[in-house]
Amino acid sequence: MELSGTAEDASANSDAKSLAELQELLFGEYMRHVQHLRNRLDDADLRALEDSKVLAQSLTLSAKRDPKLKMALQPLVEESLRLSVERDPAMLAGALFPIVGEAVRKAVAHALQQMFDSMNAILAQSFSLKRWRWRFEARRSGKTFAEVALARSLSYRVEHVYIIHRKTGLLLAEVTNQANLLQDADMVVGMLTAIQDFARDSFTSEKKDDLEVIQLGEFKIWLQHGPVALLAAVVRGQPPASLRNLFLVRVEQIHKDFHSGMAKFESTGQAVPGIEAGLDECLVEDANAGKQSYLKFKIAGVLLLAAMAGALFVHIRYLHRWSNYLDALQRQPGIVVIDDQRKGRKLFVRGLRDPMAIVPESLLSDYRLPAKNVSEHWEAYFSLDPRFANVRRLDAEATVLRKQAVRFEVDSIKLPIDQLALVDTVADEIHELAADAASQNRQLHIQLYGHTDTTGTDEHNNQLSQQRAEAIVHSLVSRGIDASLLSAAGLGAKEPGHVTDEAEEQDLDRRVTFQVDLTPKAN
Amino acid sequence: MTHKKVCILGAFGVGKTSLVARFVSSIFSAKYHTTVGVKIDKKDVLIGDQPVTLVLWDMAGESAVSRLKTTHVNGSAGYLLVVDGTRDETLETAVKLQKEVAVIIGDAPFILVINKTDLMEEWTIDPAELEQLRASGWDVRMSSAKSGDGVEQIFYDLAARTIQPAGDADVQQ
Ligand SMILES: Nc1nc2c(ncn2[C@@H]2O[C@H](COP(=O)(O)OP(=O)(O)OP(=O)(O)O)[C@@H](O)[C@H]2O)c(=O)[nH]1
Ligand SMILES: [Mg+2]
Numbered sequence: 286m287e288l289s290g291t292a293e294d295a296s297a298n299s300d301a302k303s304l305a306e307l308q309e310l311l312f313g314e315y316m317r318h319v320q321h322l323r324n325r326l327d328d329a330d331l332r333a334l335e336d337s338k339v340l341a342q343s344l345t346l347s348a349k350r351d352p353k354l355k356m357a358l359q360p361l362v363e364e365s366l367r368l369s370v371e372r373d374p375a376m377l378a379g380a381l382f383p384i385v386g387e388a389v390r391k392a393v394a395h396a397l398q399q400m401f402d403s404m405n406a407i408l409a410q411s412f413s414l415k416r417w418r419w420r421f422e423a424r425r426s427g428k429t430f431a432e433v434a435l436a437r438s439l440s441y442r443v444e445h446v447y448i449i450h451r452k453t454g455l456l457l458a459e460v461t462n463q464a465n466l467l468q469d470a471d472m473v474v475g476m477l478t479a480i481q482d483f484a485r486d487s488f489t490s491e492k493k494d495d496l497e498v499i500q501l502g503e504f505k506i507w508l509q510h511g512p513v514a515l516l517a518a519v520v521r522g523q524p525p526a527s528l529r530n531l532f533l534v535r536v537e538q539i540h541k542d543f544h545s546g547m548a549k550f551e552s553t554g555q556a557v558p559g560i561e562a563g564l565d566e567c568l569v570e571d572a573n574a575g576k577q578s579y580l581k582f583k584i585a586g587v588l589l590l591a592a593m594a595g596a597l598f599v600h601i602r603y604l605h606r607w608s609n610y611l612d613a614l615q616r617q618p619g620i621v622v623i624d625d626q627r628k629g630r631k632l633f634v635r636g637l638r639d640p641m642a643i644v645p646e647s648l649l650s651d652y653r654l655p656a657k658n659v660s661e662h663w664e665a666y667f668s669l670d671p672r673f674a675n676v677r678r679l680d681a682e683a684t685v686l687r688k689q690a691v692r693f694e695v696d697s698i699k700l701p702i703d704q705l706a707l708v709d710t711v712a713d714e715i716h717e718l719a720a721d722a723a724s725q726n727r728q729l730h731i732q733l734y735g736h737t738d739t740t741g742t743d744e745h746n747n748q749l750s751q752q753r754a755e756a757i758v759h760s761l762v763s764r765g766i767d768a769s770l771l772s773a774a775g776l777g778a779k780e781p782g783h784v785t786d787e788a789e790e791q792d793l794d795r796r797v798t799f800q801v802d803l804t805p806k807a808n
Numbered sequence: 809m810t811h812k813k814v815c816i817l818g819a820f821g822v823g824k825t826s827l828v829a830r831f832v833s834s835i836f837s838a839k840y841h842t843t844v845g846v847k848i849d850k851k852d853v854l855i856g857d858q859p860v861t862l863v864l865w866d867m868a869g870e871s872a873v874s875r876l877k878t879t880h881v882n883g884s885a886g887y888l889l890v891v892d893g894t895r896d897e898t899l900e901t902a903v904k905l906q907k908e909v910a911v912i913i914g915d916a917p918f919i920l921v922i923n924k925t926d927l928m929e930e931w932t933i934d935p936a937e938l939e940q941l942r943a944s945g946w947d948v949r950m951s952s953a954k955s956g957d958g959v960e961q962i963f964y965d966l967a968a969r970t971i972q973p974a975g976d977a978d979v980q981q
Pocket of ligand 1: 819820827842870923924925927
């Protein structure tokens, strides 16, 4: 068995070997191939490497065939974009810069241009002196102000559009919104063409250069040239550059639509039917800015009126104060206003003033008039106003009484006979004084002083003088004078009445005098 | 409405402006204001039953200092060549002008106008020369802007010829 086994083994071995050889011979190649494929499938790294080679291609293919792929990818892409921006915004910004920069520059340039344009328009309109020129112009031309203002404050308005056949200079079509603005279109158009020819012949080095703008007083004529026809737009105001585009498009359209008609025009001279259709779209205007500036004008007007009203009010109030002040002066006793004048804010007043009247300048502050603006000239006079007359009379009466002196004999208190009449007079005077003082609300008090001559002792003289004063008080009271108005005092020889030392002058020392006090009555 | 551009050409002072004024507004002035550049006028006329608007380009006269602006002639349907009968040299100018214009606009109809017939006794122009031009096919007329003689007829005839179908234009009568 062993042998056979060995033999069997040997034969089996050789069988297996030959089988393997056979296998190798028959399938070796395929088996290695299968092994290789299996390796490729099992080895993740390798597969990734291989997929990566065709990924782009397969994505492209499937994107073409199946829109679902895009939808499936979209959230992924968005999310990763978001993540990437979150993580490093600078990176994306850097990547976008060249595009964004260009876009921003364009936008800014555009915005700037618009800003400049509108600024120019505003500048062109906000010059307020212009308004007055418009008024003047309106008056001169017989138009209404509104008409002139509108015409001038419109930021622009296309008044007239001509389509001109270039070669003949003849009119192909026209539209206008102001029929009588310009004279006959045929002639205007002819002149335009002639002007252009002239400009081209005279000024441009290249004969092909076209005249683009003609400035004619308040009008601009914009010319937009096409090969056969030319569009001339008469524009008032400040047209924006963008208006050219509108004209350009129109000219192109006309050349497209009416080419054959226009080509025949020179020989036929026949109007090209339909060419004016839609031309009125070129009669654009920007009334917005006009209205706005008109509003500005109104506001300015209202403000101006308000300012004028304010100034007028201040002025009137000033005049009003002045006239009130003058009235008050007139009402004052002892003041007569003769003349008043006003030069601008300077005020002048001239008149008569009783010295007893109030000081006129002291009233200025009551009427809020600045003293520096007022110049006053007053002549003195005595007013006959009863208020002053009474006061003056009272003073006069007091003065008279103060000068009275009742005389006495040597060393006597007995009223001499020749003095009786004087005492009567003094009593009358005191009566009147008392009545007047009462009527003028003044308190009257009369102090009687007794005097002696310088002979004799002081003691005796004091006593004597006291007795003389009391004697007169007694006489006056007996003549009906209120005793409470009077008081008596003796001054002895202290206030002699003589002037020289002659003996007979001593007679003047022996007397009673009167001191009159008038004080405002306190009630 | 048919529009036609017509040029008035000739030496200076021959009466171009006067002819246009006579035709358009029936006026004449003995004052001479020389035309600078070009002056444009227009007149609506009826040729048969067809209304035609003539746009008249009254050019500055030819002189030593001003030369014909060829661009102004462009697009003309016809033209007048004006000559002053009292100045024979103006005929030479007209003949010279005709040659220049023909180069620019080709065989457009034109009329040679000998102006100032009211001053006929002062004319210096040679009638034989006019006959020669007639014989060569030119339409030669006479006019007076002052009296108005012949003026209207000249403009109407030129207008009529501008609206004739092309080809008949240079057929002279
Ligand atoms: N007697 C007479 N004078 C004429 C006649 N036509 C024109 N005139 C005079 O001639 C002068 C010149 O006339 P215009 O019509 O100005 O001449 P123009 O050809 O236009 O001159 P330019 O513009 O300088 O080229 C003027 O003084 C006219 O009055 C005419 O028929 N008879
Ligand atoms: Mg002239």
